Amino acid sequence: MSQYSILWFSGTGNTLLCARALAAALAQEKAEAELVDISAAAYWQPPADNTLIFCWPVYCFGPPRIVRKYIKQMLPGDNRVYQLCTLGGDGGGAMSLTVRLLRSKGYRVCGGTEILMPNNFTGGRIPDAGSIQDLVATARVKIEEFAQSILKGEHVIQSVSVADPVTARGLNWGFRLAQPLLGRLFKLSKEKCTGCRICVRTCPVGNITFHSLPRWGKECELCLRCLHICPQAAIDYMGALKKGRPQYMAPETDFAKTR
Numbered sequence: 606m607s608q609y610s611i612l613w614f615s616g617t618g619n620t621l622l623c624a625r626a627l628a629a630a631l632a633q634e635k636a637e638a639e640l641v642d643i644s645a646a647a648y649w650q651p652p653a654d655n656t657l658i659f660c661w662p663v664y665c666f667g668p669p670r671i672v673r674k675y676i677k678q679m680l681p682g683d684n685r686v687y688q689l690c691t692l693g694g695d696g697g698g699a700m701s702l703t704v705r706l707l708r709s710k711g712y713r714v715c716g717g718t719e720i721l722m723p724n725n726f727t728g729g730r731i732p733d734a735g736s737i738q739d740l741v742a743t744a745r746v747k748i749e750e751f752a753q754s755i756l757k758g759e760h761v762i763q764s765v766s767v768a769d770p771v772t773a774r775g776l777n778w779g780f781r782l783a784q785p786l787l788g789r790l791f792k793l794s795k796e797k798c799t800g801c802r803i804c805v806r807t808c809p810v811g812n813i814t815f816h817s818l819p820r821w822g823k824e825c826e827l828c829l830r831c832l833h834i835c836p837q838a839a840i841d842y843m844g845a846l847k848k849g850r851p852q853y854m855a856p857e858t859d860f861a862k863t864r
């Protein structure tokens with residue numbers, strides 16, 4: 606049986622890349638780690654003895670709604686828990702929001718790490734190919750160190766964020782409140798869309814249906830996978846692509862093949 610359960614959620618592959626790198630680093634030390642896709646494991650309960658490592662991207666200074674939901678449905682337990690957050694600039698102390706939830710169920714939170722990755726948010730700055738390589742290389746080194754700390758059972762907190770936590774919490778609160786509305790702001794170019802349905806097939810929460818054209822429902826996580834994966838760049842959000850911002854998918858990620 607595996608000793609480590611790595612529970613991940615990822616929109617554009619940054620977090621999946623990190624989760625896989627972590628699993629590989631643990632395996633190198635002969636530890637067994639299973640990767641669990643949170644979006645496909647709504648009611649999966651982790652084995653009682655496993656150390657859990659939650660991996661998720663920061664969305665407006667907080668965890669994705671699906672990660673909160675997952676933790677909320679977990680049965681009480683006393684597993685050791687670590688977290689790995691990927692972010693494009695500043696996490697604003699996002700990890701503390703899940704720490705409270707986990708502790709309220711008895712889980713022993715041993716810390717976590719923030720990993721700076723390319724920013725996939727349409728409002729942020731998506732780096733060029735060279736910077737992407739550099740960020741990923743630095744992330745891999747940090748993840749190997751993190752794996753060593755986990756193997757030793759150390760308490761570890763590594764943060765790269767500087768945002769004021771109180772402001773960050775306020776903004777995250779507003780974001781969560783507005784999320785149902787924000788998920789309806791996708792704009793589809795009817796001229797560009799070929800009806801290939803890759804957005805429908807790869808949406809991690811099955812929020813896109815097809816009625817002669819893709820249509821977004823009410824469960825959007827705002828992961829932006831649909832926007833970044835569309836082969837025609839037919840999906841826009843807040844005019845980002847229109848303004849010339851490139852699409853982004855993490856290296857070594859092919860959600861089109863894996864789902």
Ligand SMILES: Cc1cc2nc3c(=O)[nH]c(=O)nc-3n(C[C@H](O)[C@H](O)[C@H](O)COP(=O)(O)O)c2cc1C
Binds near residue numbers: 665693
């Ligand atoms: C809706 C949204 C909100 C985001 N908010 C933040 C943020 O508050 N701080 C930050 O540093 N990065 C933010 N990002 C960037 C992502 O956290 C970052 O690019 C992450 O690595 C993406 O991971 P993924 O490829 O696994 O989805 C945001 C991205 C999205 C889509």
